[in-house]
Amino acid sequence: MDKAAIIEKINDFLIDEFEVNGDDIQPDANLKDTLGLDSLDYVDLVVTVESNFGVKLGEADFVGIATFQNFYDLIENKVKAKQ
Structure with a gap:
């Protein structure tokens, strides 16, 4: 999954949720x-x-997460690490 797809998926569930x-x-x-x-x-x-x-996300993962870009980067890195 590329970064654009990750961002789109994140934005979709944020809008819904x-x-x-x-x-x-x-x-x-x-x-x-x-x-x-x-x-x-x-x-x-x-x-x-x-x-x-x-x-999986833990409390420590959110340290330093202030913007949506920070959040996108966090999820992208977690997804890549899983592959």
């Missing part, structure tokens, strides 16, 4: 603020990523 406007999802936008994430939402996000990509 978190009911956010797709126009608000920009690479440099703040992930937490844009999605309105609280601690329970992070659990939903982890479960959704795991079910969509088959990769």
Whole structure:
């Protein structure tokens, strides 16, 4: 799966799962603020990523994740490491 496909899949489930406007999802936008994430939402996000990509995410994975681009890079690296 290439980066563009990963980003598209992530954006699709974020729009569905978190009911956010797709126009608000920009690479440099703040992930937490844009999605309105609280601690329970992070659990939903982890479960959704795991079910969509088959990769595990832990609390440490989110250290330094501020923007959507950071999140895309994290998922891409996890997917590549799994292959």
